[in-house]
Amino acid sequence: MRRYAEEIIGSGISKKWSKIDKVNITTVDEASLTDVLKIYSQNFPNRSEKKLIRYSQIFPNIFYVIQYNGKSVGYCSYYIQPTLSLRKIKRSAVIFSVAVDRDFSRKGFGEALLRESIKELKVNRIESIWLFVNAENNAAIGLYKKIGFESTDIIENMYGEGKNGCKMRLLLN
Ligand SMILES: CC(C)(COP(=O)(O)OP(=O)(O)OC[C@H]1O[C@@H](n2cnc3c(N)ncnc32)[C@H](O)[C@@H]1OP(=O)(O)O)[C@@H](O)C(=O)NCCC(=O)NCCS
Structure with missing residues (x-):
């Protein structure tokens, strides 16, 4: 809802x-x-x-x-x-x-x-942009970091057993 x-x-x-x-x-x-x-x-x-x-x-x-x-x-x-x-x-x-x-x-x-x-x-x-990415996805994480995103959280098993997710944020002001 x-x-x-x-x-x-x-x-x-x-x-x-x-x-x-x-x-x-x-x-x-x-x-x-x-x-x-x-x-x-x-x-x-x-x-x-x-x-x-x-x-x-x-x-x-x-x-x-x-x-x-x-x-x-x-x-x-x-x-x-x-x-x-x-x-x-x-x-x-x-x-x-x-x-x-x-x-x-x-x-x-x-x-x-x-x-x-x-x-x-x-x-x-x-004011801010958020995303979730597989913590093993080096290409995407490399791109996000180059743009200025920073990691804010690790979400365990988000993409399956042992496959963690990374929550990232970019502040725009
Ligand atoms: C992530 C993705 C969108 C990058 O697009 P791209 O057009 O190939 O990337 P760019 O050429 O713009 O690269 C920009 C930066 O990203 C990073 N990067 C891109 N591909 C990379 C790779 N294979 N390994 C490491 N870093 C990489 C680098 O920092 C690069 O900067 P540099 O060329 O100065 O080193 C593309 O790899 C893709 O479609 N991946 C599969 C889908 C996916 O995983 N999406 C994200 C889900 S959250």
């Missing part, structure tokens, strides 16, 4: 969204979603795509896709997590999923996606 209310408020915030100019980065649409789902299943073969599709529908303005030569080669999908503090709503964003097509990895697409989307989140008064 609480998650549902947060989703409605978060989705409302993301509808009144100010966009900034971004090079080769668009937001998801029907055509790019097909490519995004291929990248998702290539990188997360055992996970359902249901939630990603849902976020493309309720948070389309914060579902970023990066293009190269007319092809979608990576995406970063966020949702907004509103929290009530001192009688005002604080705006945090959570990275739901980020991935780059393996044929285009290590060419700076992941970094560009994050840097550009974060600039836009800042313009829209998002």
